[in-house]
Amino acid sequence: MIRKVLYFLILIAFGFFILSALSAYFPFGENVLTGVARYYTEKGVKDLGGINIVTSVVTIYRGFDTLGEVTVLFLSVTALAFTLVGLKVEKAKLPKPTLIMETGGRYLAPLIILFGAYVFLHGHLTPGGGFPGGVIIATSFLLLLVTQENYRFKKFHITTTEVLAGTLYVLVGLLGLYYVKSFLGNFLKTGKPGYLVSAGIIPIIYILIGFKVGSEMTSALNNLKEGGDEH
């Protein structure tokens, strides 16, 4: 008990130290845009045609970062499946879904998928994009896995979507290398800012990321429910 109180006091002192240092050096709300942030906010729309600057930063200016992130996600989901191979799930412990859950889940799931598709299609115009859109799609599959009894989908379809999306993402990057001499560079016309078909390759990349994240998260949830698969 004394140990816990001691930990608490030390951590509170530590937190207070960080808090006072942060508010002395970076007062809240008085940040100034310098360097790359200034360039992104001033030239970003003219450069790439996407009005959402965060999306432009994520997909083009820091495209390598996002590619690496997708790779990390893929690796960890694969490791999850590998860890759970042959796990025995006791079916009796899962509660049986009621009629309301079953019917509601069946009608709600397609609408959630539609909303996820909307979020990643409008990634360059509104807050959102491939990662949130993919996770929203995965939640609809989670709803189906929880509410439908004996619901299962073909793992082949999920794996194929994942592999196709990842390969096409790298392919788009290589096309950028071929046309504009820069990996993941924008090789399409930027179009009129603020329209759905604009911003060059940003929507293409975000659609691919949406499919990839959605399928990866779905397979991770499925593995956590049923034990891993061998692929």
Add this chain to the structure above:
Amino acid sequence: MNIESLIFYGVPIYLIVMGILVILTTKNLFKMLLGLSIMDSGINILIVALGYIKGATAPIYSRYPEVFEKVVDPVPQALVLTAIVIGIAFLGLGLALVIRIKEKYGTVNVEKLKELKW
């Protein structure tokens, strides 16, 4: 130290500190993962709060090309977008490992995992 700094830096730092406290004091592996996740959220909120500019909007030029509003720093937000996904990935992998430990040793209490001591 003004009141705004206290609130908008204080809350995420409190979350970080509480996450560390959970990791240090609990013996349950699952709760340790929850502590890590709380810490992760605190760090993300702190990074976004550092990029804030008073009176500025989100970095989306909805009325382009008419107005150039004052916008907040887009770089921390993009970095946090990355960090959130990595956080989900590590949480999933950690949960898988905890499930395996529970299956093999029958407990998630770190003190009772005898095979750790050698």
